[in-house]
Amino acid sequence: MDKKRVFSGIQPTGNTHLGNYLGAIKNWVAKQEEKENFFCVVDLHSLTVPQDPAQLRYETRSMAAILLAAGLDPEKCTIFIQSHVTAHAEGCWLLNCITPLGWLQRMTQYKDKSAKQESVLTGLLDYPVLMAGDIIFYDAHEVPVGEDQKQHVELARDIAQRFNSLYEQEFFVIPEPVIPEVGARVMGLDDPTNKMSKSLADKRGHAVRILDEPKEILRSFKRAVTDSGNEIVFSDDPEKAGVNNLLGIYKATTGKSEADVLADFADARGYGDLKKGVAEVVIEMLTPIRERYEYLMQDPAELDRLLAVGAEQARSVSQPKVDEMKQIMGLVLPG
Ligand code: AQP
Numbered sequence: 001m002d003k004k005r006v007f008s009g010i011q012p013t014g015n016t017h018l019g020n021y022l023g024a025i026k027n028w029v030a031k032q033e034e035k036e037n038f039f040c041v042v043d044l045h046s047l048t049v050p051q052d053p054a055q056l057r058y059e060t061r062s063m064a065a066i067l068l069a070a071g072l073d074p075e076k077c078t079i080f081i082q083s084h085v086t087a088h089a090e091g092c093w094l095l096n097c098i099t100p101l102g103w104l105q106r107m108t109q110y111k112d113k114s115a116k117q118e119s120v121l122t123g124l125l126d127y128p129v130l131m132a133g134d135i136i137f138y139d140a141h142e143v144p145v146g147e148d149q150k151q152h153v154e155l156a157r158d159i160a161q162r163f164n165s166l167y168e169q170e171f172f173v174i175p176e177p178v179i180p181e182v183g184a185r186v187m188g189l190d191d192p193t194n195k196m197s198k199s200l201a202d203k204r205g206h207a208v209r210i211l212d213e214p215k216e217i218l219r220s221f222k223r224a225v226t227d228s229g230n231e232i233v234f235s236d237d238p239e240k241a242g243v244n245n246l247l248g249i250y251k252a253t254t255g256k257s258e259a260d261v262l263a264d265f266a267d268a269r270g271y272g273d274l275k276k277g278v279a280e281v282v283i284e285m286l287t288p289i290r291e292r293y294e295y296l297m298q299d300p301a302e303l304d305r306l307l308a309v310g311a312e313q314a315r316s317v318s319q320p321k322v323d324e325m326k327q328i329m330g331l332v333l334p335g
Helices: 018-030 053-070 087-096 101-105 108-115 122-136 147-166 214-222 238-254 258-264 271-296 300-328
Strands: 005-010 036-041 077-081 142-144 176-178
Touching (some): 018 142, 087 122, 101 147, 108 122, 122 147, 142 147
Parallel strands (some): 005 142
């Protein structure tokens, strides 16, 4: 392997938002030349909370179209749907059998999400093991994710190390999380103390979605929570979390330095100008993606063809790895 291998995934749960784009997708696209990349629409992960089957089918194709529209090129990277490659679910069982339950019960996302649900599915607890397999069955060195997924990648490292140590061999590559310097944690526009989240994206004013029309994007930014002052500065002060979030979005969108960002708003007459300025650069960034997305969605057969090619490429890497793992663990492979 000359190039470093990269694996990352995104759930087809709809409402893909600016946080998903700036924290993950934008960086996947930017680095696709440098590394050997596997990008996965993780539909099995979506099943950890109840889904409407027809909606999930639609969102899965839609997510693939968003990735292509954002600039992922199937000639340069492998794009596929998780459930099309059965090694993920098969290998997950094997990893379940070496992962202590306590490791999963400690996961912050599990604690947060399960606390909000009356009936918690086993899959929600097991989600990080499936995710560990997604990564390590590809011998991925790097996992580009937003800040919220760092703990899960660390767990993937622990699981890989445990397997290597139990079976006394360097079988799995130990992956590293790669967190972007800017955009790693885009906060909700209505509540800048909590991250922008798909499950809240239907709430008025919470998120900007990748597929929102310009008018809607402007409206969402105009509603963004700020503070009672008028100072446009980057700041850790919780009081200024709203302004800090808006400046962070502007910085991640334009790629400018903090000094240049502040210079752009030096003549602003208040937060109204800040919100308008941020909306403008975000609209400019997202409009071509939405237009390409609409074009791609007109030809589902071509999308399915590209995804079938991706699944074949992914299978050729992960299935032999899982087969080898089975053999190491004492299972007899068929004839
Ligand atoms: N607010 C965010 N800022 C930066 N990065 C983010 N990501 C998610 N939210 C933010 C990153 O997006 C990638 C794909 O996300 P996912 O679909 O696997 O994760 P998710 O956690 O289900 O997405 P949400 O929006 O957080 O949905 P909820 O919380 O409603 O389930 C990942 O790399 C993630 O880090």
